[in-house]
Amino acid sequence: MIGILTKVCDENDMITTLLANNAGPFTGPGTQTHVFGDQDTCVVIDPGPSLPEHMEAIYSAIGHRKLCGILLTHRHGDHAGAALTLQVNLNTSIMAFPILPSDHYRIPEGRFYTDFDYEAIHEGDEITVGSLTLSVVHTPGHCFDHVAFVCKQTGDLFVGDTIMAWSSTAIVQPEGNMEAYRQSLRKLYHIDVQRFHPTHGDIIHDPKARIVQLLAHRRKREEELFSRLGAEPMGLSELRKIIYPQLPENLYAGAETSLLSHILDLNDRGIVTWSKKGVVKQENAQCDPMIWNL
Structure with missing residues (x-):
């Protein structure tokens, strides 16, 4: 159902979740915008794509309340596409993790929205939302600028996009990094909350168990990839055909860039060598499955 998806999170009446009409292979059921706050004050978390009906739903969810800002988990278009329009129409600030000059080579053409002024937020910053407080957690991996927001008062x-219930997270190039993703999962595991709210898909009511599942999934994918490699270079399309033999064509590019993220991680660990010719296994190299432990 497009529009208001839910307004109640267990015993709390602090979250209105709005589903955008942009379902697809990489967005699942669509982007979910969270309007979080108390009776008088709120913030918009991930305004989503610039779709008129979705923005109208956001305006309705805010209602009479004071808007403290627009919070971005990251700048992908399905999360930040409506940010500038809402910023102008609501005369409010956008808060996002900063892009440093050294990061500009990692900004993918056409996938990042950067055409707005923003207030930089960092690990540990606190955002006051009326009687509530959100703390910023830097969670790179899916993107270098990715953050999460935790309210310990409500759990x-x-x-x-760091964690989803319906799928594993896409770690794509050039903005993604597998080692950073591992570290972010570990960081989130040690935050004591009751619920994870992804921007795509259902609420996760057993957060720690989901993180354990995701680490196990990535370890299995790494082991499968490593087992296919040898002394002769193999390209991404060749590996994709072997590891994802029945994948729909519209997911080829996503699968190949996800494999590339695993390969670059193995390359950084000295287990494989990656070049334009393809990837080869280092002689006598072995994967250490412990790297995927908590």
Whole structure:
């Protein structure tokens, strides 16, 4: 159902979740915008794509309340596409993790929205939302600028694209990094909350168990990839055909860039060598499954 998806999170009446009409292979059921706050004050977390009906739903969810800002988990278009329009129409600030000059080579053409002024937020910053407080958690991996927002008063953590219930997270190039993703999962595991709120898909009511599942999934994918490699270079398309033999064509590019993220991680660990010719296994190299432990 497009529009108001839910207004109640267990015993709390602090979250209105709005589903955008942008379902697809990489967005699942669509982008979910969270309007979080008390009776008088709120913030918008991930305003989503610039769709008129979705923005109208956001205006309705805010209602009479004071808007403290627009919070971005990251700058992908399905999360930040409506940010500038809402910023102008509501005369409010956008808060996002900063992009440093050294990060500009990692901004993918056409996938990042950067055409707005913003207030930089960092690990540990606190955002006051009326009687509530959101703390910023830097969670790179899916993107270098990715953050999550935790409210310890209510036990809710808005995880963006770092964790989803319906799928594993896409770690794509050039903005993604597998080692950073591992570290972010570990960091989130040790935050004591009751619920994860992804920007795509259902609420996760057993956060720690989901993180354990995701680490196990990535370890299995790494082991499968490593087992296919040898002394002769193999390209991404060749590996994709072997590891994802029945994948729909519209997911080829996503699968190949996800494999590339695993390969670059193995390359950084000295287990494989990656070049334009393809990837080869280092002689006598072995994967250490312990790297995927908590």
